[in-house]
Amino acid sequence: MTIVPSHLSGLYKNKLVYLWVEDEETRTYLDTAWADAEIGIYIAGGCENLGAVVQAARKDKLHHVFGYRDRDFGASNRTRWNDPGVEVFVGEAFEVENLLLDARAMADCEVNTSPKDAATIEKEMQALAAQLDWWMACRATIVELRDVVAKDFIEHPGRSKVRSKQEALDTITTSAWWTRAPKALTAAATSTHLEARLLSHQKTYVATLASSAWKTHVSGKEVLAEMLTRIWTKKRPADPQGRLDFVKAIAQAQRNARTVPQEVVDLRLALRARLGR
Incomplete structure (x- = not known):
């Protein structure tokens, strides 16, 4: 649009x-x-x-x-x-x-x-x-994975800050994202972790059906x-x-x-x- x-x-x-x-x-x-x-x-x-x-x-x-x-x-x-x-x-x-x-x-x-x-x-x-319930649980888990990848993602540096290969490398490798994301994604992207998150979200959605709370979630x-x-x-x-x-x-x-x-x-x-x- x-x-x-x-x-x-x-x-x-x-x-x-x-x-x-x-x-x-x-x-x-x-x-x-x-x-x-x-x-x-x-x-x-x-x-x-x-x-x-x-x-x-x-x-x-x-x-x-x-x-x-x-x-x-x-x-x-x-x-x-x-x-x-x-x-x-x-x-x-x-x-x-x-x-x-x-x-x-x-x-x-x-x-x-x-x-x-x-x-x-x-x-x-x-x-x-x-x-x-399982569809919503799947979507919620996907969002969590996306957030693991996107959190603290590197922003484009100003032109004056990158004038050499080393400065380009430093911009990336000294960022919070570079330090955090690989370990966080490795921990999150396992079958055991995914199954646990799916089960947790599914239980949450099922619980909302006991009242009108489902209409919000x-x-x-x-x-x-x-x-x-x-x-x-x-x-x-x-x-x-x-x-x-x-x-x-x-x-x-x-x-x-x-x-x-x-x-x-x-x-x-x-x-x-x-x-x-």
């Missing part, structure tokens, strides 16, 4: 505050749940792009531009959303779709053409989540995609329109019932508070 440079003056002029998000699903959900004409929402096309466009806006001294992204396998910063230093808000839910795993809203939404009630929908969603995108075909059984548009309309319908049902998740409510309040509104 092409990123629009933040220095284009007209990009950030017409709204009180602007929020970059990762995808169209997130924009559709927040637009519907908030119905706030003073918040403009743009799509960055992934978390890396999101961070880049927010940083670019801040370099242009545009302090009413922020970002919001999925937690994925990282950590949320929700407890610091009111901290002036936070420019990109990271949710507590694994993905924004997790916030849509609302059985009552699905049952009540205008596109529910199935006979399913909230209790049935809740049971089906939990059953779908239960099938994802399992991939909401996968569960929501399955529920789309089970809930909207008649006259459903082809994707991506069908998927986006499903997101909008659930968000509207939450708004009507005043059950918009607190995370979404708090995000809007944090954005407006930054501008004194």
